[in-house]
Amino acid sequence: MLVLGDQLDAEAAAFDGFDAAQDAVWMAEVDEESTQVPSSQPRTALFLAAMRHFAQALQAAGRRVHYTRLDDADNRGSLAGELDAAIERLQPQALVMTAPGDHRVLRALQAVAAARGLALELRPDRHFFCTVREFAAHARARRTLRLEFFYRExxxxxxVLMDDGEPCGGRWNYDADNREAFGRDGPPAxxxxxxxxxxxxxxxxLDLVRRRFAGHPGRLDSFAWPVTREQALHALQRFVAERLAGFGRWQDALWPGEPWLWHSQLSAALNLKLLDPHEVVAAAEAAYRAGxxxxxxxxxxxxxxLGWREYVRGVYWTRMPGYAExxxxxxHEPLPAxxxxGDTPMACLADAIGQTLEHGYAHHIQRLMVTGLYALLLGVEPKEVHAWYLAVYVDAVxxxxxxxxxxxxxNADGGLMASKPYVASGRYIERMSAGRLCAGCRFRPGERIGDTACPFTTLYWDFLLRHEATLATNPRMAMPLKHLARLDAAERARIGDRAAALRAGTAGV
Ligand SMILES: Cc1cc2nc3c(=O)[nH]c(=O)nc-3n(C[C@H](O)[C@H](O)[C@H](O)COP(=O)(O)OP(=O)(O)OC[C@H]3O[C@@H](n4cnc5c(N)ncnc54)[C@H](O)[C@@H]3O)c2cc1C
Ligand code: SF4
Structure with a gap:
């Protein structure tokens, strides 16, 4: 029975009918999973630590585990290579696993099994609320995919959060109440x-990762992520008791030097399957019902x-492999070095990337509206952006x-996931951090040209200019394009020049 590093759930379908007298578990640590993108030290460490604890728990429960460690002398370096060697050595009669989350891994393991003449039985992943088949049926019935319809379904x-067939409180979505920034004094205690x-x-x-992946991004000094199911359950219980109440209100807020705020930091435990989303959703609903x-x-x-996480999984499995292209x-710009x-004079990016390298974590608005926004506005090749996000975050699968x-x-999928590109100028970051991030920056968010112009602001106008014709077909972009229309030719040229200097690396960033 095969267990991957993001399948650490002893209740998973692969374990159904496990007979300790004749069945065995196979797990392998391999270099490839840390080098196909330069996986950050916190990310690799979390996977390996959680895998080793899981294997130990299985053994303690009387299950036989064939476990390859990264530094084993004859480690073949890839899941395919290790599986092939294990088949040769152990001569199993059949292979069973829970359906993997990753397209590349599935294909690689299937190829090994086929070459060895063995069937690879894929069992459904019960971790998710929605099967890929159900998502595909939902998608087929619609011309465009939008989260809101899926979420209501x-x-x-x-x-979930239903009273007599109606949404609790009479509304499906409280997003409009969830966009507050902090006041000038910053987040309350x-x-x-x-x-x-x-x-x-x-x-x-940690020692192994420091030695073996010394050149990889990120640091391990403050590594403190949950690596067992017990720890993950504790993290869930503490989040619900102590911080869930403030989650909604400040979900989009930014503040320098504050990586955690009211976010849950549960994504990694969820993605490794240390936590089940059903229990996480049930805990949040119970806290609401208890007042x-x-x-x-x-x-x-x-x-x-229940919404976004399931939705993106459906998009991935119904659109891959073409989606990645x-x-x-x-x-086609390269990702800035x-x-x-984190070495940049742009305070917002330095803050978000700095904490990313230290903890392997940034919250959603930092990912979407700071690091992601800058790459989009600059025009970075999506594959390079993808490689960075896959490498640096502990929750990246x-x-x-x-x-x-x-x-x-x-927004590289032509609007499949979002009805308009998430573009904004530096003013958005200024507003969501009550001016604090920009106050510590040498650039001015309100300026689009000149030496102190905020690069986000210059590139925002440049994005509208470069893509004006395409954006004009999107009614949701009407307002920004109305503002753009007011700019005369000379101003447009100055924006284009400064944007070109930003791309060429001659504008001091
Ligand atoms: C460019 C980009 C890359 C991202 N990469 C990842 C990734 O590799 N892995 C990952 O788990 N999430 C990713 N996200 C989604 C989201 O940013 C993280 O799930 C979230 O920041 C994790 O922190 P948290 O646990 O404190 O989340 P919270 O803010 O506490 O949210 C609660 C939970 O909801 C789920 N969630 C929230 N937003 C999303 C979303 N957009 N898609 C899917 N699940 C979501 C997560 O499981 C999260 O733990 C990415 C977002 C962006 C914009
Ligand atoms: S001025 Fe621009 S670059 Fe500087 S922190 Fe504000 S948004 Fe970021």
Missing amino acids: QRRRHG HAEPPRFEPDAITREV HVPLESAEGFIRQI LNAWDA FYWS EWVELPNTLGMSQ
């Missing part, structure tokens, strides 16, 4: 997420998991990362 089907100090198993992994958290917080949080804005170091990056953030 999910709420109805699973009876709030609890920090729990830290899970590395035990002996994790410390050994501990407001409806807009519970609904906003549940929408991310899309580049609707014909963008500072994405890997392709089925969720790719549609978020290529679709939601870079």
Whole structure:
């Protein structure tokens, strides 16, 4: 029975009917999973630490585990190579696994099984609320895919936040109440997420990753992610008790030096399957029903998991492999080198990338409206943006990362995921951080040309100029294009010149 690094669930379908007398589990740590993109040190460490703890728990429960460690002398370096060697050595009669989340991995394992003349039985992944088949049926019935319709269907089907067939509170969506910025004094006092100090198993992994992936991005000094199911459950319980209440209100807010705020930091535990989304959604709904958290917080949080998370998985599995090739804005710039170091005078990017390298974490608005927005406006090749997001975050697995990056953030899928590109000038970042990020920056968010012009602002106008004809066909872009129409030819030329200097790296960033 095959268990991958993001399948750490002892209740998964692959374990159904497991007979300890004759069945065995196969798990392998391999270099390829850390080098196909330069996986950050926190990301690799989290996967390996969680895998080793899971294998240990299986063994403690009396299950036989064939486990290859990264530093085993004869490690073949790839899942395919390791599986092939294990088949040769163990001569299994059949291979069973829960359907993997990653297209590339599925194809590689199927190829090995086929070459060895073995059937690879794929069992359904019960972790998700919606099967790929159900999503495909939903998509077939519609001309355009939009989260809202899917989300409502999910709420109805699973009876989540429903009262007598109607949405709790009479509305499906409280997004409009969830866009507050902090005041000038910044975020009010709030609890920090729990830290899970590395035990002996994790410390050994940290040493291994430091040695083996010394040149990879990110640092391990503050590594404190949950690596076991018990720790993940504790993180969930603390989040619901201490911070869920504020989740809705400040979901989009930014503040320098504050990586966690009211976000849950549960994505990695969810994606590794240490947590089940059903239990996470149930915990949030129970907190609302008990009167501990407001409806807009519970609904906003549940929408991310029951809605967005399932939706992006459906997009991934119904559109791959072609989806990864899309580049609707014909963008071909390289990713700026500072994405890997955080070394940039742009305060918002330095802050978001700095915490990304330290913790392997940034919250959604930092990913979408800071790092993602800059890459979109600059015109970076979507595949390069995708490789960066897949490499740096502890929660990065392709089925969720790719549609978020290529679709939601870079709008490279021609509007499949989002009805308009998420474009904004530096004014958005100024507003969502109550001016604090920009106050510590040498650029001015309101200026679009000149030496102190905010690069986001210059590139925002440049994006509208470069794509004016295409954007004109989108009614949701009418307002920005109306503003653009007021710019005379000389101003347009000055914007284009400064944008070109930003791309050429001669504008001091
Ligand atoms: C460019 C880009 C890349 C991203 N890459 C990833 C990724 O590799 N892995 C990943 O899990 N999420 C990714 N996201 C989605 C989202 O940013 C993260 O899930 C979230 O920031 C994780 O932090 P959290 O657990 O504190 O989330 P919270 O803000 O507390 O949200 C609660 C949960 O909802 C789910 N969720 C929220 N937003 C999304 C979304 N857009 N898509 C899917 N699930 C969502 C997550 O499981 C998350 O844990 C990406 C978003 C963008 C814009
Ligand atoms: S001025 Fe522009 S670059 Fe500087 S922090 Fe504000 S938005 Fe970011």
